[in-house]
Amino acid sequence: MMSGKDTGYHAVAWKEPIIYQLGRKSRRGYRVPTVEDEIAAQIGDVARLIPANMRRKEPPKLPELSEPEVVRHYIRLSQQTYGVDSGIHIHGTCTMKYSPKVNEMIARSPKIADLHPLQPVETVQGVLKVMFDFGRWLCEISGMDAFSLQPRGGAHAVFCNARIIRAYHRSNGEDRNEIITTVLSHPCNAGSPSAAGFRIVTLYPNEETGYPDIEALKAAVGRQTAGLMMTDPYDTGVFDGNIEEYIKIVHEAGGLVAIDQANANSILGRLRIGDIGADLCHFNLHKSFSTPHGSTGPGSAAIGVKKELSEFLPIPTVEFNGSRYYLDYNRPHSIGKAGEFYGVVPNVLKAYAWMMMMGAEGLREASEVAVLNNNYLIKRLLEVRGVSLPWRDAHPFRLQEARFSLEKMMEETGIGIADVNRRIVDFGLQDMETSHEPWIIPEPFTPEPPETTTKEDLDRFVEVLHTISQEAYTSPSIVKTAPHNAAISNIDRSPSTDSNRWAMTWRAYLKKRRNDQQ
C-alpha cells in the first residue's frame, strides 16, 4: 500500500516558532552607533525635548533576540522557501528565469547602494548613463521611440499607460472614458485602467481561435473608446494573430493601443510591437529581463511609447545633451510623477548587465530555447492521462508557455488542479500557476519553462505529473490528502474569511485569543 511519502523528497520541517516566541528579555541583535559624549552632554535628555503627548509611553513590543538567533530564524525560514535556485521553477505567467549572480554583485556595490537620489547630477553621471542607454536598448527591442523606467511593476506600468492615454485624449480636447481589454489578458489590463477611472469592456475569445473575433472588437469600439489595452502573447502561449487588425480598428475609432508584453520571452528579437503599430507597450524587468522576483518584489517595469506620446511620459525623464546626462522635469504635458524618485534603479542595473551578457544574438537564442522548451513540454505533458490543451487544433505550437486543463481528470477521478498542486509539492516541486481569474479554462495549470530550464528538469516534471495522474486514477486518496512531505499540511484556511479569527499581526492574534478565552 502506497503511503504517498515515497517520493525521494522531504521538505525541511523546522516547526519554526513565530519570532515573538523566541529570544528573551534584554537580548539585543544590534548596537546603535555611539553618540559622542560632547553631543550627549550638550543636547541632554531626548524625552525632555519631545512634547509630553508625543512621547512614546512604552517601547514597541518587538521581540528581543541576539544577532545569532535572528540569523538562524531567518535562515530557517529561507530554507522553507522555494526560489528559482531551489529546484524546478516553471511557474507560468511569471517567466521565472535564472537571475545571474554577477548582476546581484554589481547592484549591491556601494557605488550604487550609497547614492542619494537628490545628489547633484554631476555626481551621478554613471547611473544616469546606465538608465539612458538601457532605455535606448528597450526602444530597439520594442520598436518604440521613448521609454520610462519609472513603473515599479506590471500593474503600475499599465496604470501609467492608461494615464498617458487619458492625457493624450485630453490634449486633443476629448474625454474618452472606455478601455477595451480581452479576458485572457493579465488582470491589470482591466484593473489598472479601472483604477485610473476608465470604464472597462472585456472581449472573450472565440471557441475555435482562442482570441476574440474582429467583429467583436468592431462592435465594441466607438467615440467613447480611449484605447485597447491587452496582453500579447497571451498566457495561453497563443499569439493573438488579429493584433494588426485590432490596431487598425482602434486607430480608426480614434483610440490608442497599449500592449502588455510583461512576458516577452518568446518575442525578443522576433517581433517589435512598435513596428506593428502599437502606441504603447511595457516590459517587466523581473520577467523577461532576468531580475529576481524577490518573493514578490521589488519588481520593475518599463513603459515604451511612440514619439507622439513621449511628451506625456512621467517626469523626470533621463536625457543626454551631448556631454552630460540629466533629469528633465521641464515637461509640461507629462502625467507627472509615477512614483517617488526614478524607479527601481538597482533592477535596471541588473537588467542592463543581463543585456550585456546576452547581446542581440543571446536574446534571440533565449526566445528560441524558451519556445523550444515549451513545445517539448507540451508534447510530453499531453501524454499524461487526464491532461488536455484547449485550442490545441488551432494552435498546436505555443510561444513562451501554455495553459492546460485537468477537466478530464476531474471528471474521471474527482481530482482537480487544487489537489494536484498540493501533491506536486511532495516531489520537491513548486505548486503550479493555475490561471488568472476568471477561469475560462476549467481546472487550469500554466507551466512556463524559460530558457534557463534544463531538458532533464522538463523530463522530471513530466514524470512527476505522470505519477500523480496515475495516483489520481488508482489511489486518489493519496492526492486528496496531500501534501505528505511538505513542512506542514492541513492548513486551516477558514480565518481567511472570518473577521473574528483572522490575525494579520501577532498583536491582533493575542487580542483575539484573549477574547476567545474569556
Added chain:
Amino acid sequence: MQTHPYIPNSGPEIKKEMLEAIGVKSAEELFVDIPEKLRFKGSLRLPHCSSELEVRRHLDALLSRNEASGTLLSFLGAGCWPHYVPAVCEEINSRSEFLTAYAGDVYSDLGRYQALFEFQSMLGDLIGMDVVSLPWYDWASVAGDAARMAVVATGRHELLVPRTISPERLSVLRGYSEGLADIKLIKNNCESGQLNLEDVEAQISSDTAAVYIENPTYHGVVEAQGEEISRLVHNHGALFIVGVEPLSLGVLTPPGEYGADIVCGEGQPLGMHLSFGGSLLGFLACRDTEQLVSAVPHRLITLTTTGEKDQWGFTYVLPQRTMFAAREKARSLTGTGTALWAITAAVYMSLLGPQGMRELAEAIVQKSYYAMKRISEIDGLKVPVFDSFHFQEFTVNFDSARKTVRDINEALLKSGIVGGKDITAEFPELGNTGLYCVTEIHSKTDIDRLAAALEETLQ
C-alpha cells in the same frame, strides 16, 4: 554560436533531440502563431554578448563616475534617508531562496509567508495598528491606496492634505487619485509648521473622505495635535490617515494611539540602502474592521493553525477582493510589490528590538539637534524655521546670507559636502531655505565639518 552559460539547452545536439521529440525540423516552425509579415527580420542594434569579466569591468568603470558616500559627506533626506544597514539585513535578503522566490503557495513557500507575517506583526507593533498589508512601492503610492480605501469606506470624494506634504509625494498622490478624489490643501501654522486646525475646520465637510497628515512633516516637524485632528475628523464622519517615518516611532507616540484609521509610510529606513531612490517600500495598515480590511488593495496574510499542535500555518485574507480576482471591480492596483524589502525590514526590526528602536531614535534626535545648534551659531541663519520638536530633518533659512541655497550648495560641493535639499521653489513662503537631514551615521566630526564649511561659504 557557443552555448550560452544561462541557457542549458542551447547546444545543437540537445536542440535536435528536442525538436525530434516535438516532430519538427527547426525551431522556426514553432513560431507559426506569429504571422510571417509581422516578424522582425533585421538584427537588433544592441551590444554584442560579453563575458562576466567584461560586464563587471564595464559597469565598474561606469559606476565609478558616481560619487557616493565614500567621497561625499551628504545631508540629504527628503523621502530617502541615509542609515546604517546591519550586515544581517544583507545576508538575509541575499539568500537566494528569498531573492528568487515568487508566487508559490504556503506548502512550498512556508518560510516566505512566515517572514512576511512577521513583517506585518512587527510593523504593527511599531505603529500601533492591528492590520498591516504586504507593502507596496513607496510612501506616496500607499498614501494613494489609503485615500482610495477612504473613498470606498465613506463613499465621499474629497481628500484634505497638508500644504507641507512632500511635493514629490503630492505629485504621485495626484496621479493616484485622479478621477477618484479631489485634493484640497490645508494650511499650516506659520510659526510651528504644524497643521492649522482652524483651516481643517473651515474645509472639512460631509464630502470629506479623509484627512491625511504626515508625521514628521516633510520639514521634519513633529505634529503634536494628532488627538485633536482625530476628534475633528471623526466628528465629521471622515477617516484619519497618518503617514509616518518609522524610526521616529522609537520615541514618538504611534499613530494608532492618537486615532488613526489608516497608517502609511516609507519603510526604506528599516534596513534598505539609498540606491538612488530605488529601494523604497510603502507600508499600509488599518484598524481591524471588516469594512477597512475589505478595502485594502494588497495581499494580507493571516496566521492560522494546521492539524498539528504547535505548528503555524498561514493563508491570504479575502483573496477575492484584490485586482487579481476582481479585475476592474477592485478599482485599485496590486501585484508585484516590495516583499524582499518587507523581509529585510522584519530582520531589521527584530535585530533592533524595543530598546534598539528607542536608542536609535534618541541618537538621531541628539545628532540632529546638535547639528541644528551648531548651524544656528552661524550668523544670520535661522535653524529651524519652525518652532516645534523636529525629528531627523530640519530647515535652514539663508535669507540674510545674500546667497541662494543653490550657490551655497555649489560651494559646499567643492569641499566634498552635499548640502540639504533646496526647497526654495517648493515652499516660496519659507524663503531661501534648505532641508537638512542628520541621522546616526553622521559623526560629530561630520557635523562640525558641515558647520565650518557653511561658515566659510557665508563669509
